[in-house]
Amino acid sequence: MTRAPLPMPPIDDQTDATRRFSDVLESLGEGADPKLTLQELVAAFGERGFGAIILVLSLLALLPWPPGGKAVFALPIILMSLELAFQRDTVWLPRWALRASVSRAAYRSGVSRIMKLIRRVEALTRPRLHYLTGEVADIVTGLVCVVLALIMALPIPFGDALPGIALVLFAMGMMQRDGAAIILGVIATAACGLYLFLIWATVVEVAHHVAGWFAHLAG
Template sequence: MPHTEETTDDEVSGLDTLLDRLAQAAADGGSLSVGSAMDVVGRRSFGPILLLAGLVAIAPLVGDIPGIPTSMGLIVLLSVVQILFGRDSIWIPGWIERRSASEEKVARAIDWLRSPAGFLDRVTRPRLRLLVEGRGSLLIALACVLIALSMPFLEFVPFSSTGAAAGLVAFGLALVARDGLVAAVAFVLTALTYGVVGWVVFG
């Protein structure tokens, strides 16, 4: 079951914290690879990994790179499988770890994300924890598996991968903040996204 325990001072505690650490990592290295970003958020807890994957897939300039949404979906899928099988640290293939974006692109994407990140950090808090713990966290993991599996196909439907990525961000934030209300919103957002995609493709 996904690891959702309370964060410590060294762990990601919200979107602003995550963005700060990613910006610093990009500035230190002149670019930001997927592997470096994974090291920033940690490879033990599912929530921060979801946040990272969703933010990368939704951010302009970075998420618009062909194949990035699919790569983020694969990271989510591998993370869920490895966590459910009890691995202490998440492994991802080297070809994904080596994918990178320049410091300039990362900085511009992070600047774009700052305002919504600050708002979400202010309104989230521990509540309705039944939806983010125990069986609730298992349902979140299953929903994220479905999102991850669909990412390659959503890249061919305009704007649909953005909705799916927003769902990953919401699920990740729900787990990090232990906010069941955000989890409920994430389920609704995901259902609406796939409902619209189904209507566009088959309607």
């Protein structure tokens, strides 16, 4: 027996097609419920789908959270990135993921800090370099976003900022069909890879010195 889908909250008819992304983002902080659920986000952005939801979750993940908080956002980003890579037409998330929520007050506070930046970026983006936002490109972008979300969830010092920024750029590129944003996402991803390499090299070097110190004591 299949379970009935969770009912979606009512949304404005203009939400998906005619309202700017920033306006929808801002209006999500005005609900009566003290908790903002992922289900409400999915309903609010509708056909804008993957890019819009990944963008919102990535922006939220860039805010300061307690240890392990990033994983709450990383998991749905991974699921949606895989759906994008496998060319699904609409966003699907399991019922338990749709129930995930954040405090609406914290959401309002975080969004208010970055709203000016969002509006500026929104004004700069436009459809261009279409070959970077086609179906084949979406497959590659989706898979890269999976890797970035995994890295974002790792307990690496300052290691969540770069993958979070890269995810924001990729999501904006997908949503606005802007190949220039995709290119910036690739650059941010390369910077993230370089940072991880430097962290790994540092850890190996420290481990080598510690091992040498213990060997010296034992000798």
